[in-house]
Amino acid sequence: MEIVRTTKRISEALAEARAKGLSIGLVPTMGALHAGHKSLVDRARAENDIVVVSVFVNPTQFNNATDLATYPRTEEADCAMLQGCGVDFAFIPTVEEMYPEPDTRTFDLGPVAEVMEGAMRPGHFNGVAQIVSKLFAITQPTRAYFGEKDFQQIAVIRRMVALEGFDLEIVPCPIVRESDGLALSSRNVRLTAEGRAIAPAIHRILRESVALAGSGADVAAVADYVRSSIAATDGLELEYYQIVDALTMQPIACWNDARQNGAVGCITVYDGDVRLIDNIRYF
Ligand code: PAF
Numbered sequence: 001m002e003i004v005r006t007t008k009r010i011s012e013a014l015a016e017a018r019a020k021g022l023s024i025g026l027v028p029t030m031g032a033l034h035a036g037h038k039s040l041v042d043r044a045r046a047e048n049d050i051v052v053v054s055v056f057v058n059p060t061q062f063n064n065a066t067d068l069a070t071y072p073r074t075e076e077a078d079c080a081m082l083q084g085c086g087v088d089f090a091f092i093p094t095v096e097e098m099y100p101e102p103d104t105r106t107f108d109l110g111p112v113a114e115v116m117e118g119a120m121r122p123g124h125f126n127g128v129a130q131i132v133s134k135l136f137a138i139t140q141p142t143r144a145y146f147g148e149k150d151f152q153q154i155a156v157i158r159r160m161v162a163l164e165g166f167d168l169e170i171v172p173c174p175i176v177r178e179s180d181g182l183a184l185s186s187r188n189v190r191l192t193a194e195g196r197a198i199a200p201a202i203h204r205i206l207r208e209s210v211a212l213a214g215s216g217a218d219v220a221a222v223a224d225y226v227r228s229s230i231a232a233t234d235g236l237e238l239e240y241y242q243i244v245d246a247l248t249m250q251p252i253a254c255w256n257d258a259r260q261n262g263a264v265g266c267i268t269v270y271d272g273d274v275r276l277i278d279n280i281r282y283f
Pocket of ligand 1: 028029030056058061128131132150153
């Protein structure tokens, strides 16, 4: 595995691969890699000739300076994991390398980016679009892999790809969970022991809500169940819970509203000062 620090080197290496007709799988990450990332890398490895993983904590997508400062950075361990997964290139640029000048682009991301994370974290998705579009332009991958834990992010990236006219396949990959149901996240390492103990309640409540929906409850009753169950759980504080159309990300009023694309419940919860996100499919 080659560790690459410059955009010049990674573009040249991948241009060479493309000239030979090789397919390129890109896994964009912010590092602090865990088994969830590994599942993306393994999938990319199985489906492409060349695999490149970017490790870059992108400052333009953080709207909170403390969140950016405390984001875990574990480059040595990340490289060891990537090497073990048979990755060809680990692209690990500095902020100056990725942003030699401030990125002033504003993407017209539309309604998919206005709700939930978009409403709670102003500017976040524009920052994601900035960095992912740069990575796509630099690496020109055949396929790019994203975890479904950040469900809305995938819809936003699809929109950015359509706006910019990138010719590549977006591959969504299922959430990987701890055995007790907690969705793997780089932020989990910041949970206190008490916070870690209570965190699996999020997925348990979501699963119970799927059972409730299966027994005939309507959208409002299911959403109420999730909101009130989280509120009743000591140590968790709900930021939002929305049941949305799986493609448009718009809240639905009845199950029939999502009959074409499916319905997903998206949740963000504070567990102490750690912001956890998760989601579940109703159909
Ligand atoms: O999901 C993430 O880790 C980040 O938002 C991404 C896609 C790597 C862009 O910085």
